[in-house]
Every structure is written in C-alpha cells, then in structure tokens.
Amino acid sequence: MEILVKTMAGLEEVLIQELEQIGIKNCKKLRRAVQAEASLEQIYKANLSLRTGLHVLVPLFSFKAKNEQALYDQIFAFDWTQEFRMRDTFAINATVKSKFFNHSKYVALKTKDAIADKFTETFGSRPNVDPKNADYNLSLFIQEDHVIVYKNSSGNSLNRRGYRLKAALAPLNECLAAGLLLLAEYKGERPFLDPMCGSGTLLAEAYLIASHTPPNLYRKKFGFQSWENYDKKLFESVKERLSASIQEPKHTIMGCDIRKESLEACFENLSHYNFKKFIQLKRRNFMEREAAIKDALVVFNPPYDLRVSNQNINSFYKEIGDALKQFYGGSEAWIISANFTALKHVGLRPSKKIPLFNGPLECKFQKYELYAGSKKAKYQD
Ligand SMILES: C[S@@+](CC[C@H](N)C(=O)[O-])C[C@H]1O[C@@H](n2cnc3c(N)ncnc32)[C@H](O)[C@@H]1O
Known part of the structure; x- marks a missing residue:
C-alpha cells in the first residue's frame, strides 16, 4: 500500500530513518511528510512505534473539483458503506491550499454531508460524527483543484502518547x-x-x-481498527x-x-x-x-x-x-x-x-x- 506519513518541518530525514528501521521501503521526502510503501503489518508497526510520525495516511482516491458542488458529488459517488460501519463514528480533517476553496472547515463539512447522505440513501440512516475520538478518520488535501482523500490509519495524532496529564510552561510537542x-x-x-x-x-x-518502548504501545484506539480489513x-x-x-x-x-x-x-x-x-x-x-x-x-x-x-x-x-x-x-x-x-x-x-x-x-x-x-x-x- 502507498502511505503518506505526516511529521513536523525539519524531522523528515529522521522519520525516513525510523521508517527504514521497520522495513518500510521506497521512502520519498516531501514537505512535512514522507511518502512510502508499506504492508498492513508495517502500518500497524509504524503506528505503534514511530516517534516522529504524526499520522499514517493511506490514499483512497483523488479527483478534480473547482467548487463545493463538484466536491460533494465526487465524495457522494464513492461507496462509503463498504468503508466503515453504521455503528462507527467518523471525523474529517481538511487541509486546503486553493483559490477554489477558502475554508478548510467548510470543505470538511461538505464532505461529511456527502458521506452522511450516502449512508442515508443506502440504509435510511447515517453514522454519527465525533470530532474528538472518532472510529473512522478521513483526511482531505486540496491543492488548487486537485483533491486527495486519505483514510487515516492513526486516528488521533500519534504525538498524543497518553502520558501528558499536565502541561507546564510552553511544553514541546x-x-x-x-x-x-x-x-x-x-x-x-x-x-x-x-x-x-x-x-x-x-x-x-x-x-x-x-x-x-514503542511510544504508542499502550494506546487504546487506532483508526485502522475500524477498517474492514x-x-x-x-x-x-x-x-x-x-x-x-x-x-x-x-x-x-x-x-x-x-x-x-x-x-x-x-x-x-x-x-x-x-x-x-x-x-x-x-x-x-x-x-x-x-x-x-x-x-x-x-x-x-x-x-x-x-x-x-x-x-x-x-x-x-x-x-x-x-x-x-x-x-x-x-x-x-x-x-x-x-x-x-x-x-x-x-x-x-x-x-x-x-x-x-x-x-x-x-x-x-x-x-x-x-x-x-x-x-x-x-x-x-
Ligand atoms: C520552555 S520551558 C521547557 C518546556 C519543556 N521542554 C516541556 O516540554 O515541558 C522552560 C523551562 O525552563 C525553566 N527555567 C527557567 N529558568 C531556569 C533556570 N535558571 N534553571 C532551571 N530551569 C529554569 C522554566 O521553569 C521552564 O519550566
């Protein structure tokens, strides 16, 4: 599977070393991310053990859209009912760099509507949204008119190891x-x-x-646990x-x-x-x-x-x-x-x-x- 691992600016090379250590090949350095190829097993390993990775994403599909209606139509056309179950909660995160779309929150909202409508059309009801701790997580990237939809195998960001109960002055990520x-x-x-x-x-x-110790060994929930595979x-x-x-x-x-x-x-x-x-x-x-x-x-x-x-x-x-x-x-x-x-x-x-x-x-x-x-x-x- 192709994967995109998000990180912070300046940590891309370190992330490549970490990915290679767990046997992930064909790593390509991008801005604040690394693209690579991984098996399902390596995706599980990456989520549990990466220290500098924030999210491990898997591309689902991509398309061109220049307005909200085109975005809605293409998202609606995908059969989401095969992707996750009615009982799963879902969440969408959008990153937008485009003259056609101004607001990432609005893009996320339109996407959510299209997915919910797909379920309603098929089953007469729809799954719930949970912005904080969803079972199934999607990430949308829009660069001009190019839209890429990724499913997020991590769910919540991997920097949330679970040990930070209290923050003092300006804690580091x-x-x-x-x-x-x-x-x-x-x-x-x-x-x-x-x-x-x-x-x-x-x-x-x-x-x-x-x-x-793999930093997320004790995490209770990952995005991939709601995947059909x-x-x-x-x-x-x-x-x-x-x-x-x-x-x-x-x-x-x-x-x-x-x-x-x-x-x-x-x-x-x-x-x-x-x-x-x-x-x-x-x-x-x-x-x-x-x-x-x-x-x-x-x-x-x-x-x-x-x-x-x-x-x-x-x-x-x-x-x-x-x-x-x-x-x-x-x-x-x-x-x-x-x-x-x-x-x-x-x-x-x-x-x-x-x-x-x-x-x-x-x-x-x-x-x-x-x-x-x-x-x-x-x-x-
Ligand atoms: C930016 S914070 C460090 C945050 C820390 N890395 C974290 O992730 O939570 C700077 C720290 O330096 C401490 N500090 C300032 N002056 C100090 C000094 N003279 N000796 C020891 N600690 C000092 C402050 O109390 C503060 O906790």
Missing part, C-alpha cells in the same frame, strides 16, 4: 521532543539531562527511547513482538527545573508507565548549581523570551553558556531556541545548527561540544 533526541543521536547509551525540563516531555521521550490477530502479534524488546534504561535520565510548579507537573506526567522509577528529578537553578551527572547528553529548550521577569534574555543565554562551561565539561549540549539573537550570547561555538520549527516558531537546534579541560588536552589524550 512529543514528536518534536523525540525528533530532537534522535537528531542528537540519543539511543540511551549515555546519561541524559534536561536541566530546564518543564513538564518533562524530553525526559519521557528519552525514557521511551532508552527502554526501547482490520486483522486483530496480526495486530496483537505485532504488539507482542514489539513488547518483547522493552528493557530497563541502562543510564541515568535526569530532569531539573527552577520552578516548583513545573516539577509538580513533570512528576505527575512521569507517573505514567513507571517512569518515576528510572528518572531523577531535582529542583535546581541551572546557572547556580551543577546537576550530579557526568559525560551526559544535555538537551533543553530554555525560555525564548523573558517578558514576565525583569532579566534580559541575552544575559540569561550568556549565563546558560557560562554554566555549561563551568559545570558540564565532558558533556555534549544541544539547545533549541527561536530567539536567534539570544542564542548568539551563549558564547560557545556551535558545532552543528539544525533549522526546525516549534509550532509556528522558526527555531535553531544547536550543538555544543563541552570539552573537559582544554580542547588541546583532549586531543592529546
């Missing part, structure tokens, strides 16, 4: 957090520190990577095989934050899946005191601006650089920030700069190698 760790080549083979952990997204994703036995056996590879993390995973409220939210989120047993949390001002961790991978997203406090954001970033130099020699640090001016004040030369987006914010993800002692001494060693 779970897929972005996992993408940052994969870009930093984290595999759980060294200690990990997020010194400004907020609600703990990077910590949770680090734990999932280090323990080889759903193979429950195959799905259970894929889950079983993936569960068999879970192990305890081998190295410390540590989170620190200056705010009590952030740590409380973090503690609650990490209560999920027994995270707490493996992740250390500490209240620390990053600038003042080192966390007791050596030769670690340090990844964090500091505040991008400090409107609420009196401190200048540039001097805040300078202090970050000073603390990295003072306390974390021998470690490798990565910072993601949308504040490019402040980033320059870190005062360390980045050895890598990766452009990314955090939601609508254009960001840089920068790597700093922190040598223990002088760089010369390291090379002499």
Whole structure:
C-alpha cells in the first residue's frame, strides 16, 4: 500500500530513518511528510512505534473539483458503506491550499454531508460524527483543484502518547521532543539531562527511547481498527513482538527545573508507565548549581523570551553558556531556541545548527561540544 506519513518541518530525514528501521521501503521526502510503501503489518508497526510520525495516511482516491458542488458529488459517488460501519463514528480533517476553496472547515463539512447522505440513501440512516475520538478518520488535501482523500490509519495524532496529564510552561510537542533526541543521536547509551525540563516531555521521550518502548504501545484506539480489513490477530502479534524488546534504561535520565510548579507537573506526567522509577528529578537553578551527572547528553529548550521577569534574555543565554562551561565539561549540549539573537550570547561555538520549527516558531537546534579541560588536552589524550 502507498502511505503518506505526516511529521513536523525539519524531522523528515529522521522519520525516513525510523521508517527504514521497520522495513518500510521506497521512502520519498516531501514537505512535512514522507511518502512510502508499506504492508498492513508495517502500518500497524509504524503506528505503534514511530516517534516522529504524526499520522499514517493511506490514499483512497483523488479527483478534480473547482467548487463545493463538484466536491460533494465526487465524495457522494464513492461507496462509503463498504468503508466503515453504521455503528462507527467518523471525523474529517481538511487541509486546503486553493483559490477554489477558502475554508478548510467548510470543505470538511461538505464532505461529511456527502458521506452522511450516502449512508442515508443506502440504509435510511447515517453514522454519527465525533470530532474528538472518532472510529473512522478521513483526511482531505486540496491543492488548487486537485483533491486527495486519505483514510487515516492513526486516528488521533500519534504525538498524543497518553502520558501528558499536565502541561507546564510552553511544553514541546512529543514528536518534536523525540525528533530532537534522535537528531542528537540519543539511543540511551549515555546519561541524559534536561536541566530546564518543564513538564518533562524530553525526559519521557528519552525514557521511551532508552527502554526501547514503542511510544504508542499502550494506546487504546487506532483508526485502522475500524477498517474492514482490520486483522486483530496480526495486530496483537505485532504488539507482542514489539513488547518483547522493552528493557530497563541502562543510564541515568535526569530532569531539573527552577520552578516548583513545573516539577509538580513533570512528576505527575512521569507517573505514567513507571517512569518515576528510572528518572531523577531535582529542583535546581541551572546557572547556580551543577546537576550530579557526568559525560551526559544535555538537551533543553530554555525560555525564548523573558517578558514576565525583569532579566534580559541575552544575559540569561550568556549565563546558560557560562554554566555549561563551568559545570558540564565532558558533556555534549544541544539547545533549541527561536530567539536567534539570544542564542548568539551563549558564547560557545556551535558545532552543528539544525533549522526546525516549534509550532509556528522558526527555531535553531544547536550543538555544543563541552570539552573537559582544554580542547588541546583532549586531543592529546
Ligand atoms: C520552555 S520551558 C521547557 C518546556 C519543556 N521542554 C516541556 O516540554 O515541558 C522552560 C523551562 O525552563 C525553566 N527555567 C527557567 N529558568 C531556569 C533556570 N535558571 N534553571 C532551571 N530551569 C529554569 C522554566 O521553569 C521552564 O519550566
């Protein structure tokens, strides 16, 4: 089957690596998506185990339409009664880039009407819509007059792993957090520190990577479970095989934050899946005191601006650089920030700069190698 896996800008290459790891072939990089070919088994595996994928879509059909009536007619012409059952709820998501259609919500509404009318014509009644937690999910993409209808094998977005019960200040999207760790080549083979952990997204994703836990292994519902070709036995056996590879993390995973409220939210989120047993949390001002961790991978997203406090954001970033130099020699640090001016004040030369987006914010993800002692001494060693 052809599949289209949606992701976030800048994570396409990482997603390709993940897809190839589960044996999915012919991956083609697109903007915020990867196109590929997969079997039903690989679609189940992708949904359970992708860390940077948001939705796994399968194209149903495509057509040309230049107005709402043409859209309605072509959607109505398809036999939806063979696709899902009356007792299933359904939902439609539309993305529109077209001079012929202005409003994605209206496109979704027209599509819903056409599907409901098809059922009513056939059975005299229609299935219900559930925008939040539908059984059967459709995604519509319109580029000018070209309409592609996809069925969404994931259902709700795959970044909703289920562990986020509380959000503190500006939490990262779970897929972005996992993408940052994969870009930093984290595999759980060294200690990990997020010194400004907020609600703990990077910590949770680090734990999932280090323990080889597929991030959606415990999800209750996927879109493909309402498909007519759903193979429950195959799905259970894929889950079983993936569960068999879970192990305890081998190295410390540590989170620190200056705010009590952030740590409380973090503690609650990490209560999920027994995270707490493996992740250390500490209240620390990053600038003042080192966390007791050596030769670690340090990844964090500091505040991008400090409107609420009196401190200048540039001097805040300078202090970050000073603390990295003072306390974390021998470690490798990565910072993601949308504040490019402040980033320059870190005062360390980045050895890598990766452009990314955090939601609508254009960001840089920068790597700093922190040598223990002088760089010369390291090379002499
Ligand atoms: C953008 S949030 C991090 C969000 C987090 N990555 C998540 O996904 O929830 C920045 C965090 O930095 C913390 N912070 C700010 N200044 C700090 C400092 N000097 N030391 C430690 N943490 C600090 C804030 O309390 C806040 O939780």
